[in-house]
Amino acid sequence: MSNFLTGLGIGIIPWYATAILAVCAYFLGNINPAILLGRAMGVDVRAQGSGNAGTTNALRSLGKKAGVITFGIDVVKGWAGYYLPLLVFLRIGLNDEGIMRGMVSSQYQAAHDAAMLWGLASYAPAMLCGLCVVLGHMYPAAFGFRGGKGVATAFGVLLAASWLYALILLAVVVLFTAIFRRVSLSVLIAVATAIVLVFAGGARGEDFAYLTGPLRFNVYFPLWIVILLALIVWKHRANIGRLLKGEEPRLSLGGGSGKAPGNGGEGGAQ
Numbered sequence: 001m002s003n004f005l006t007g008l009g010i011g012i013i014p015w016y017a018t019a020i021l022a023v024c025a026y027f028l029g030n031i032n033p034a035i036l037l038g039r040a041m042g043v044d045v046r047a048q049g050s051g052n053a054g055t056t057n058a059l060r061s062l063g064k065k066a067g068v069i070t071f072g073i074d075v076v077k078g079w080a081g082y083y084l085p086l087l088v089f090l091r092i093g094l095n096d097e098g099i100m101r102g103m104v105s106s107q108y109q110a111a112h113d114a115a116m117l118w119g120l121a122s123y124a125p126a127m128l129c130g131l132c133v134v135l136g137h138m139y140p141a142a143f144g145f146r147g148g149k150g151v152a153t154a155f156g157v158l159l160a161a162s163w164l165y166a167l168i169l170l171a172v173v174v175l176f177t178a179i180f181r182r183v184s185l186s187v188l189i190a191v192a193t194a195i196v197l198v199f200a201g202g203a204r205g206e207d208f209a210y211l212t213g214p215l216r217f218n219v220y221f222p223l224w225i226v227i228l229l230a231l232i233v234w235k236h237r238a239n240i241g242r243l244l245k246g247e248e249p250r251l252s253l254g255g256g257s258g259k260a261p262g263n264g265g266e267g268g269a270q
Contacts, residue, residue: 012121013089018128021085025129028081029136029153033073034058035143037066046146054148056183056251071152074137078156081133086126086160120220127224130157134228138235149235151187154228161221169194181250184239191229198222 034053038045041062046053048061055074059067137153139145151173158166169190176186199222233240242248 013092013125017088017092018125021088021125022129022132025081025085025132026136027142028077029133029138029147030140030142031073031077032137032140032143032147033070034062034066034148037069038062041066051146052148053143053146054150055152074148074152075156075159077137078130078133078153078158079160080156081136081153082126082130082157083160085129086122089122089125092122124220127161127220130161131224131227131231133157134231138231150232154232157228165194165197168197177251182243182248183251184236184248185243187232188236188240188243191233194225194229198225 032053034045034055034057037058038048038061043062045057045061049057051057055067055071058070062070134150134153134157136147138147138150140147155166155170158169172190172193173183173186176189177183180186239248
């Protein structure tokens with residue numbers, strides 16, 4: 001963690017730029033389509049089913065259309081919460097004289113070092129903003145700190161950071177949801193898959209070859225992934241308890257009436 005914070009304070013990105021964009025990312029995460037759509041339909045989605053303000057509970061409580069809209073908006077805000085600050089940080093980094101000299105250098109080592117420094121300076125604070133948008137979704141100040149579980153928003157963040165990595169995890173969730181009909185279980189399997197991918201790739205010395213762009217050079221990616229996934233697991237602790245007891249219900253695509261399907265532990269994972 002200390003190395004990550006050192007990267008944030010590397011000196012190229014002003015601390016106030018990081019702070020401002022991190023706060024903006026958090027409040028972007030506060031935009032919760034499940035809650036807003038529910039209110040438009042006269043339903044408090046947090047009083048329905050699991051009480052979770054996310055895709056699965058919106059799907060069950062508000063209907064398929066609301067579930068799709070909720071998923072789409074949550075993914076987009078996660079993507080924007082990471083990618084838009086990154087553009088700002090990359091721009092600031094390119095204004096650094098030392099980086100610019102390195103970038104245009106004909107010497108490989110100088111260019112490589114400049115790319116590394118640019119990546120550390122720009123991607124570390126962008127990762128912080130990615131965490132903030134997920135936290136904003138999970139604990140929105142605008143809605144009494146009662147939000148969703150962050151899966152769709154985290155997927156959007158990962159989609160911006162490494163689309164290939166994100167799509168692999170999405171395929172895992174879709175596959176195991178189709179097999180077991182339990183979204184929470186599928187999400188936890190995807191979490192385990194993510195850990196294996198990150199650390200197995202590093203152990204083989206492949207420089208995280210499945211990542212895309214300059215993020216491949218960022219040594220903080222494994223730490224960031226662990227923090228992001230730990231947040232998701234924490235928000236699924238009730239689901240884990242029900243899974244261990246064999247009480248986690250299967251996903252049902254019925255509903256849409258806006259009536260509560262019961263508070264006995266709907267398996268929402270978003």
